[in-house]
Structure formats: structure tokens, C-alpha cells
Amino acid sequence: xxxxxxxxxxxxxxxxxxxxxxxxxxxxxxxxxxxxxxxxxxxxxxxxxxxxxxxxxxxxxxxxxxxxxxxxxxxxxxxxxxxxxxxxxxxxxxxxxxxxxxxxxxxxxxxxxxxxxxxxxxxxxxxxxxxxxxxxxxxxxxxxxxxxxxxxxxxxxxxxxxxxxxxxxxxxxxxxxxxxxxxxxxxxxxxxxxxxxxxxxxxxxxxxxxxx
Amino acid sequence: xxxxxxxxxxxxxxxxxxxxxxxxxxxxxxxxxxxxxxxxxxxxxxxxxxxxxxxxxxxxxxxxxxxxxxxxxxxxxxxxxxxxxxxxxxxxxxxxxxxxxxxxxxxxxxxxxxxxxxxxxxxxxxxxxxxxxxxxxxxxxxxxxxxxxxxxxxxxxxxxxxxxxxxxxxxxxxxxxxxxxxxxxxxxxxxxxxxxxxxxxxxxxxxxxxxx
Amino acid sequence: xxxxxxxxxxxxxxxxxxxxxxxxxxxxxxxxxxxxxxxxxxxxxxxxxxxxxxxxxxxxxxxxxxxxxxxxxxxxxxxxxxxxxxxxxxxxxxxxxxxxxxxxxxxxxxxxxxxxxxxxxxxxxxxxxxxxxxxxxxxxxxxxxxxxxxxxxxxxxxxxxxxxxxxxxxxxxxxxxxxxxxxxxxxxxxxxxxxxxxxxxxxxxxxxxxxx
Amino acid sequence: xxxxxxxxxxxxxxxxxxxxxxxxxxxxxxxxxxxxxxxxxxxxxxxxxxxxxxxxxxxxxxxxxxxxxxxxxxxxxxxxxxxxxxxxxxxxxxxxxxxxxxxxxxxxxxxxxxxxxxxxxxxxxxxxxxxxxxxxxxxxxxxxxxxxxxxxxxxxxxxxxxxxxxxxxxxxxxxxxxxxxxxxxxxxxxxxxxxxxxxxxxxxxxxxxxxx
DNA sequence: CATGAATGAGCGTTCATTCAT
DNA sequence: TATGAATGAACGCTCATTCAT
Numbered sequence: 001x002x003x004x005x006x007x008x009x010x011x012x013x014x015x016x017x018x019x020x021x022x023x024x025x026x027x028x029x030x031x032x033x034x035x036x037x038x039x040x041x042x043x044x045x046x047x048x049x050x051x052x053x054x055x056x057x058x059x060x061x062x063x064x065x066x067x068x069x070x071x072x073x074x075x076x077x078x079x080x081x082x083x084x085x086x087x088x089x090x091x092x093x094x095x096x097x098x099x100x101x102x103x104x105x106x107x108x109x110x111x112x113x114x115x116x117x118x119x120x121x122x123x124x125x126x127x128x129x130x131x132x133x134x135x136x137x138x139x140x141x142x143x144x145x146x147x148x149x150x151x152x153x154x155x156x157x158x159x160x161x162x163x164x165x166x167x168x169x170x171x172x173x174x175x176x177x178x179x180x181x182x183x184x185x186x187x188x189x190x191x192x193x194x195x196x197x198x199x200x201x202x203x204x205x206x207x208x209x210x211x212x
Numbered sequence: 213x214x215x216x217x218x219x220x221x222x223x224x225x226x227x228x229x230x231x232x233x234x235x236x237x238x239x240x241x242x243x244x245x246x247x248x249x250x251x252x253x254x255x256x257x258x259x260x261x262x263x264x265x266x267x268x269x270x271x272x273x274x275x276x277x278x279x280x281x282x283x284x285x286x287x288x289x290x291x292x293x294x295x296x297x298x299x300x301x302x303x304x305x306x307x308x309x310x311x312x313x314x315x316x317x318x319x320x321x322x323x324x325x326x327x328x329x330x331x332x333x334x335x336x337x338x339x340x341x342x343x344x345x346x347x348x349x350x351x352x353x354x355x356x357x358x359x360x361x362x363x364x365x366x367x368x369x370x371x372x373x374x375x376x377x378x379x380x381x382x383x384x385x386x387x388x389x390x391x392x393x394x395x396x397x398x399x400x401x402x403x404x405x406x407x408x409x410x411x412x413x414x415x416x417x418x419x420x421x422x423x424x
Numbered sequence: 425x426x427x428x429x430x431x432x433x434x435x436x437x438x439x440x441x442x443x444x445x446x447x448x449x450x451x452x453x454x455x456x457x458x459x460x461x462x463x464x465x466x467x468x469x470x471x472x473x474x475x476x477x478x479x480x481x482x483x484x485x486x487x488x489x490x491x492x493x494x495x496x497x498x499x500x501x502x503x504x505x506x507x508x509x510x511x512x513x514x515x516x517x518x519x520x521x522x523x524x525x526x527x528x529x530x531x532x533x534x535x536x537x538x539x540x541x542x543x544x545x546x547x548x549x550x551x552x553x554x555x556x557x558x559x560x561x562x563x564x565x566x567x568x569x570x571x572x573x574x575x576x577x578x579x580x581x582x583x584x585x586x587x588x589x590x591x592x593x594x595x596x597x598x599x600x601x602x603x604x605x606x607x608x609x610x611x612x613x614x615x616x617x618x619x620x621x622x623x624x625x626x627x628x629x630x631x632x633x634x635x636x
Numbered sequence: 637x638x639x640x641x642x643x644x645x646x647x648x649x650x651x652x653x654x655x656x657x658x659x660x661x662x663x664x665x666x667x668x669x670x671x672x673x674x675x676x677x678x679x680x681x682x683x684x685x686x687x688x689x690x691x692x693x694x695x696x697x698x699x700x701x702x703x704x705x706x707x708x709x710x711x712x713x714x715x716x717x718x719x720x721x722x723x724x725x726x727x728x729x730x731x732x733x734x735x736x737x738x739x740x741x742x743x744x745x746x747x748x749x750x751x752x753x754x755x756x757x758x759x760x761x762x763x764x765x766x767x768x769x770x771x772x773x774x775x776x777x778x779x780x781x782x783x784x785x786x787x788x789x790x791x792x793x794x795x796x797x798x799x800x801x802x803x804x805x806x807x808x809x810x811x812x813x814x815x816x817x818x819x820x821x822x823x824x825x826x827x828x829x830x831x832x833x834x835x836x837x838x839x840x841x842x843x844x845x846x847x848x
Numbered sequence: 849c850a851t852g853a854a855t856g857a858g859c860g861t862t863c864a865t866t867c868a869t
Numbered sequence: 870t871a872t873g874a875a876t877g878a879a880c881g882c883t884c885a886t887t888c889a890t
Contacts, residue, residue, distance in 0.1 A: 020874080039252075040252040043858090044859080044860065045860095054876040055878095056861095056862085056863085056877060056878095057875055057876075060873095060874070060876095064861075065859095094421075098421070120335070123391055134395065138397055141392070148421065156422070156423060157421045157422065157423055158415075158419065158420075158422070158423050161415065161421060164392075165398060165409060165412040166416050166421060168388050168397070168398060169385035169413055169416045169417065172385040172388025172389060172391070173384040173388075174381075174384070175384050175388060176380050176383055176384025176387060176388075177380050179335055180380045185353065185376075185380070186376060197377060200374045200377040200378070204373055205381065205420065205421065206420050207422055208370075208416070208422070209360065209373060209378060209417065210369065210418050211367065211369055211371070232849085234850090255883090255885085256884075265850090266852065268850070268851055268852060268888090269850060271886070272850070276885075446871085468864065468865085469863080477871090478872045478873065479872075479873055480866090480867090480872055481872075483864090489864065489865090518845075519846060547759075547815055558819065558821075561819075561821070565821065575845070579847065580846070581845045581847055582839075582844075582848075583847070584839070585839065585840055585845060586833075586836045588816075588821075589833060589836040592809075592812050592816045592822060593809035593810075593837055594840075594845070596808040596809040596810070596815070597808040597809040599808050600805065600809075601805055604777070604801075607773075609777065610801060621801060624797065624801040624802070625805055627794075627796070627797065628794075628797055628802050629805065630846050631844040632840070632842055632844020632845070632846070633730075633731075633734070633784065633787070633802060633806070633841065633844070634793065634794070634842050634843055634844070635791065635792060635794050635795070658853085679879090679880065679881085680880080680882085681880080689855095690856065691855075692854070692855055692883085693853080693854055693855075695881090695882065695884095696852095696853070696854070696855095700881075700882075701880095851890085853889090855885105856884100857883105857885095858884095860880105860881090861881090862881100863879095864876105864877100864879105865875100865876080866874105866876075867874090867875080868873105868875095869871100869872085869874105
């Protein structure tokens with residue numbers, strides 16, 4: 001669940017592996033600063049200040065800025081892909097599952113937009129940022145593609161659609177709609193608005209634009 | 213002294229205010245460097261070197277880095293939105309026009325991927341980058357939304373779909389599929405592959421996923 | 425609170441004020457780390473790790489980094505100057521005593537090169553490092569100068585030679601020859617090689633280069 | 637002569653390869669700061685300030701601190717080894733040449749002690765600092781060893797002495813005597829004192845300590 | 849127009865030192 | 870004693886921007 005590349009997971013006990021409170025604070029603060037200012041605009045000093053923590057402590061818990069932000073991304077992506085996996089493994093038709101994905105993401109957006117905005121930042125020059133991020137992205141696409149495949153084999157979805165391309169398109173549509181809300185191009189201030197946008201986005205993704 | 217604004221080539225008029233060759237070289241080089249390295253990775257020195265131009269000359273033609281890159285974005289977006297406008301104003305059904313959009317973008321991608329990758333970079337922290345870029349993005353969405361609206365009034369497209377949301381979703385899907393090709397997640401090496409991906413993406417966008 | 429000074433083992437007295445085992449471990453580790461990496465390359469964390477001791481404990485026994493390394497130097501220099509004093513006070517001609525100095529140092533070098541390398545580090549910007557080190561260095565030169573003086577009064581050595589300068593020259597020659605071995609410029613891998621180098625160095629120091 | 641790893645030597649012309657004045661100023665200032673404070677105590681800001689130059693300019697001419705100080709060392713060593721080579725190739729007995737070496741170094745010390753002090757700093761943890769420095773040191777020893785060899789073949793010097801060891805010992809003696817003057821252990825304030833010390837050091841090096 | 853040397857603010861990182869337990 | 874988390878000053882390096890020629 002929690003990333004913790006470092007900081008020793010206790011093998012045996014349950015209550016031992018407690019993540020240091022300040023480490024969590026740093027990670028938490030980093031999500032917001034990162035979401036607000038992006039990779040380069042996000043300064044270590046900002047994160048430390050937002051976490052109410054001394055500058056140097058960031059480097060006590062993370063080797064450097066890259067590792068810190070990679071942990072942030074990994075954590076948020078883990079939450080997202082775990083949700084995708086749970087939805088995929090759950091009951092319901094493929095259409096229900098796709099609607100469920102939108103439901104999950106838009107819900108999180110309502111309460112913790114930074115978490116979503118961080119996901120949107122993943123895409124960066126050089127394709128995706130070094131290392132694990134690309135795989136994570138690939139994994140997310142794969143999980144959605146699995147749902148599509150399942151729907152096709154059940155006769156619910158278009159059999160001709162390439163699952164990977166369909167999944168990518170679907171996620172991209174969702175992403176830009178969210179981005180549109182983030183920048184105010186698509187109305188998403190009130191909860192009701194967000195819900196309406198979500199329903200529209202789901203309808204377009206599943207039903208397509210063509211009348212019929 | 214001389215504002216760089218005056219260097220804009222006069223669109224309609226006589227060929228008097230010819231854009232200096234080196235200014236063009238800088239802009240051209242900037243597209244590639246920007247596409248390759250992103251906003252922060254793109255250094256003025258890189259651009260100057262790629263343009264085979266002296267360092268200081270960049271500052272002769274552009275007030276600063278932001279203005280340079282804004283020009284780059286504006287230019288590429290202008291090409292794109294002009295194409296959208298032309299397609300929208302042209303003949304054919306709404307579906308044809310949407311397919312035409314994909315056709316245009318994927319064609320450009322085949323010959324000048326940097327031009328497309330620059331568009332993909334537009335989305336950045338702080339919503340969209342300063343100034344005109346946001347409007348440009350809004351304009352592109354608006355043009356696609358117009359096509360959707362037209363299709364709805366002609367009875368070709370789903371009347372319940374919100375044109376703006378539909379347009380955003382459509383562009384987002386296209387964008388992420390392109391990104392997928394850029395990073396190699398979606399196969400797009402050969403021309404045939406690119407064409408196949410394009411067709412798939414169009415089908416999903418227009419026809420949706422639901423079996424019909 | 426507790427000044428680390430009190431940790432010095434009582435030289436003459438009863439065995440009451442036993443030096444804590446961990447203090448010794450730190451000092452021991454510091455010799456090696458210091459010898460390997462020099463003053464600035466030697467981090468407190470390195471010493472603590474090498475001593476298998478907690479970070480903070482170093483600061484329990486030593487006020488700060490400077491004091492720690494001063495203790496290291498003082499200890500190694502004490503060993504050296506004690507040997508010089510013993511040799512000086514012992515029997516034999518001045519030439520024998522000088523040979524004895526080389527014998528002692530080269531022997532230590534064979535079994536504990538770090539101890540010697542630490543001595544070689546003493547010389548540092550700002551003349552010699554703060555505090556006692558300079559005096560220690562002065563004392564070593566003085567002890568050798570005493571041997572020279574003694575030899576002169578016995579009619580064994582050149583009466584015109586300035587004892588201090590001669591002593592300094594002699595130690596400098598020895599030092600650089602050792603440095604040469606440390607860096608591999610002078611062969612000093614096997615015991616036999618080291619012995620040969622020692623003999624050569626002694627001969628040059630005592631007999632000079634001039635044929636006769 | 638001048639190092640200039642970078643900054644393009646003009647192949648043809650003579651007056652073209654002018655070293656930029658500010659580059660020289662930086663190098664010059666670096667000699668002094670480096671000599672005063674040593675490698676780690678020498679901050680780029682100090683050098684820039686001493687050179688009356690903007691901080692960033694140091695990085696215009698040198699890739700980083702290491703390269704700057706390597707250039708400093710290389711330059712000073714080049715001066716020294718060139719002198720050694722000239723002395724070695726010149727006329728006179730081996731003893732004259734050795735005396736000439738001392739003469740050169742002590743003369744420089746009188747007018748530009750920093751130049752000598754920088755040479756003394758070369759010896760550093762890890763044997764000698766990275767790269768070229770070790771070779772330079774080796775070259776200096778080699779040049780002196782050549783003089784020794786020549787003297788031996790002419791029947792002027794002890795035939796049994798190992799030239800490399802003798803050369804190392806000789807340079808080491810000279811070095812520590814200089815160090816002694818630098819730190820005030822050996823009197824070297826007035827010119828007369830310096831000359832006296834030099835004569836003593838030469839006598840000890842050539843004649844040895846044994847009464848003959 | 850064109851050049852590239854010169855400037856300096858900004859930021860990532862290190863590491864000696866302190867402190868609560 | 871002993872631990873290691875917490876602190877923050879210091880410094881190397883980058884790079885956008887300016888300026889003299």
C-alpha cells in the first residue's frame with residue numbers, strides 16, 4: 001500500500017512498522033505543493049515549510065527531490081491503480097465498471113483535488129518520468145484494458161475495439177475533462193456540477209457521440 | 213528598444229515586413245528542444261545552439277524565455293486551430309469532420325512529431341501556462357464543440373451530449389493515445405501502425421465502447 | 425555538562441578512570457576514516473558507522489569534529505614523539521638514533537599504515553591545524569633536533585648544520601618517501617621493499633648525496 | 637606553458653590566443669585563496685570576490701571547482717617542473733643543480749609564497765588528487781632523479797643511492813623546511829634568513845649529516 | 849543585427865550540531 | 870550512557886538575463 005522504499009518494514013510485528021509522522025507530513029505536503037506548482041516549481045523549501053518541518057528533514061527521509069516526488073507519484077498512482085484493480089475484480093457489467101472508474105476519480109477530485117492533479121502531472125517531457133512511473137502508467141492502462149477485454153468477451157462491448165487503445169482513449173478523455181475543470185474551462189465548482197460533468201463524460205466514453 | 217512584436221510576419225499585407233531568417237531558425241529550433249526537454253529542461257543555450265545562432269540573438273528577437281516559448285506554442289496551436297476551423301467550416305458530416313481532425317493530427321505526427329509533442333506540453337502546472345495559451349486551448353475546444361453542436365442540430369450526434377465536455381473528452385482521448393505512441397505504450401512506429409491506431413481512436417470516440 | 429576532557433585515561437595513576445570502550449572504538453575508527461578521506465572527507469557519520477556506534481555518541485565523547493580529530497592527531501603524534509624521546513634518550517650514536525627513527529616509523533607503517541598516514545595529514549592549510557597540533561609538530565622537530573645537537577657535541581655530526589633545519593629536512597624527507605609509498609610512486613608493497621626503501625632513505629639522510 | 641585545457645588555442649597566429657583577462661584574474665586569485673585556505677576552505681565566492689569578478693564568471697571559464705583548482709595546481713606545477721627541467725638540462729655539477737633547485741624555489745617563495753604554498757597543498761587524502769596531479773608529481777620526482785642519475789654517472793654522487801628515493805627525500809626535505817617557514821617554526825621572515833635557511837637545507841641534502 | 853562575456857539570484861544538497869527520549 | 874530524529878547554515882552549480890562591443 002504505502003510506498004516506503006526505504007525505512008525498513010518490520011517483518012514480523014504489525015504495530016512496529018509505524019511510518020514516522022513527519023515523513024508522512026512531508027509526503028502529504030509534497031502532494032499539494034507538487035500539484036500546485038509542478039515538478040520544477042516545487043521547491044524543497046516549500047515542501048518543508050508546508051509540512052512544518054525543518055529543511056534538512058526532507059533529506060533525512062528522502063534521498064533527493066526526485067525520490068521525494070517519485071514517492072508522491074507512486075503513492076497516488078498506487079491508490080488509483082488499486083482502485084482500478086478493485087473495480088475490475090468486482091461485480092457488474094463492463095459499463096458499470098467504467099462508470100465506477102469515473103465515479104472513483106471524480107469523488108476523489110471533489111475531496112482531494114490535489115491527489116488528482118498530481119496524477120495529471122505524471123505526463124512530462126521525455127514521455128513519462130524516469131523509472132517506475134512509466135510502468136505505473138502502463139499498469140493503469142492495462143487494468144482498464146482488462147475491463148474492456150472482459151466486456152468484449154461477455155458481448156457487452158464492441159468486439160473490434162483494440163482494448164489498449166480504447167483504454168488509453170478513455171483515460172485520456174477523463175483526464176482532459178478533469179483538467180478542464182481544474183482550469184475552469186469546464187464547470188466543476190459545486191458538487192452537483194462535478195456530478196453532471198462525470199455523467200456526461202461517462203456517456204460519451206461508453207456510448208460514443210454517434211446518435212443511435 | 214525594438215519590441216519583438218513587430219517581427220510578426222504581416223499575415224495579409226505586402227511582403228515588406230519579412231520575418232528575419234534567424235528569428236525563424238530560433239523558433240524552429242525551439243519547437244524541437246521544447247518538445248524534447250519540456251519547459252524547464254529547455255535552456256536558451258540549447259535553443260541557440262540548435263538554431264546555429266548566437267546566444268544573445270535569442271534575446272534580440274524575444275523578450276525572454278517565456279515569450280519565446282509562448283510564441284512556439286502559439287504558432288503550433290495556430291496551425292492546429294486553423295486546421296480545426298477549416299475542417300469545421302468544410303463539407304461533410306460531423307463524424308467525417310471528427311475523423312478529419314484525427315486524420316490531420318496523426319498525419320502531422322507522422323512527419324513532424326515535435327509539433328504534436330509541443331501541443332501535448334501545453335498542459336502544465338498552474339492550469340495552463342501564462343497568458344494566451346489558455347485562450348488558445350479554449351478556442352480549440354470551442355471549435356470542436358462547434359462541430360459537435362452542428363452534428364447535433366443536424367441530427368447526426370447524440371443530442372444530450374454537452375458539446376464542450378464531449379469535445380474535451382474527444383481531444384483528451386486523442387491526446388493520450390498520441391502520448392501513448394510517443395512513449396511507446398501504443399505501437400506507432402510504422403506509418404501503417406499509426407493509421408491503424410488512428411482508426412481505432414476515431415471509432416472509439418465516435419462510436420463509443422458499447423456494443424451497438 | 426560532562427567535559428570530554430575527563431575521559432582521558434589517567435596516565436600514571438590507578439586504573440580507576442577507565443576509558444570507555446566505545447570512546448576507544450570511536451577514536452580507533454576515526455584514525456582510519458581520517459587517514460582514508462582526510463579532514464573534510466571524514467564525516468562524523470562515517471566515523472560512527474565504522475565504530476559501530478550511534479551517531480550521537482560521538483558528540484557525547486567529543487565536543488565536536490575538530491576536537492575528535494585533534495584527539496586522533498594528538499594520540500598518534502604522542503606515540504610518535506614518545507618513540508622519538510625514547511630513542512633520543514637511549515644508547516647509541518646519533519646516526520644509530522636517526523636510523524632508529526626511520527626503523528620505528530617504517531615498522532609502524534608496515535603494520536598500521538593509517539597511523540602514519542594520519543601524521544602525514546597534519547600539514548594542512550593555515551599552517552598546521554588549530555591548537556595543540558602545531559606544538560606537537562614543533563615538539564617532534566625539537567626532539568630530533570636534540571639528537572642532532574647531541575651528535576654534534578659528540579663530534580659525530582656536522583657541526584655547522586642548524587639542528588632545527590636539519591631535523592626538519594630529515595623528517596620531511598622521511599615523510600615524502602612514505603607518501604611516495606602510500607601513493608605507489610615508491611615501491612613499498614612487500615616487507616622487503618619497505619626495508620630497502622628505509623635503508624636508502626636513512627643513507628641519504630645521514631650520508632648525503634655527495635660522493636665521499 | 638599556460639594550461640588552458642579549454643579556450644581554444646589559435647593554431648596559426650601568435651597574437652590571437654590571448655587568454656581572457658578575467659580568466660587570468662580568476663586563476664590568479666585562486667592561487668592565493670587556495671594557498672590560504674586549502675581546497676575545502678576555498679570557496680568559489682572567495683575566489684570571485686578576490687578576482688573582482690562576478691560569481692558566475694568562474695563557471696564561465698571553469699567547469700567546476702575541481703577543474704579550477706586543478707588548473708591552479710597544473711599551472712604552478714608546470715612552472716616548477718619547467719624550472720626543474722631547465723636546471724637539469726643546464727650546465728654545472730649535480731650539486732650545483734640541486735642547489736639551483738633550492739635557489740629557484742626559495743626565490744619564488746620570497747616573492748610569491750602562495751605559489752609555493754599551493755605546491756605544498758598538492759599532497760592530500762587519497763594520495764594525490766585526481767588525475768593529472770599525480771603524474772605531475774611523478775614528473776617532478778623524475779626530473780630530480782635524472783639529475784641524481786647524471787651526477788652518479790659523472791662520479792659526483794653516491795653511486796649506491798636509489799635516484800628516485802633520493803629525489804623524493806630531497807624534495808621532501810625542501811618541502812618541510814618550507815612548510816616550517818610558512819608556519820614560523822623555521823625563521824624565514826627576512827630575505828637574509830630565507831637565504832640562510834636555503835643554504836643550510838642544501839648542505840644537509842647534499843652533504844648529509846655525518847661528519848666528513 | 850549579431851556576439852558572447854558578464855552578472856547574480858535561486859535552488860538542491862550536505863553535514864556538523866543539537867535535542868528529546 | 871546511548872540513540873537517531875531534527876535543525877539550518879553553508880556552499881556548489883545553473884541559467885535566465887543584461888550589456889558592451
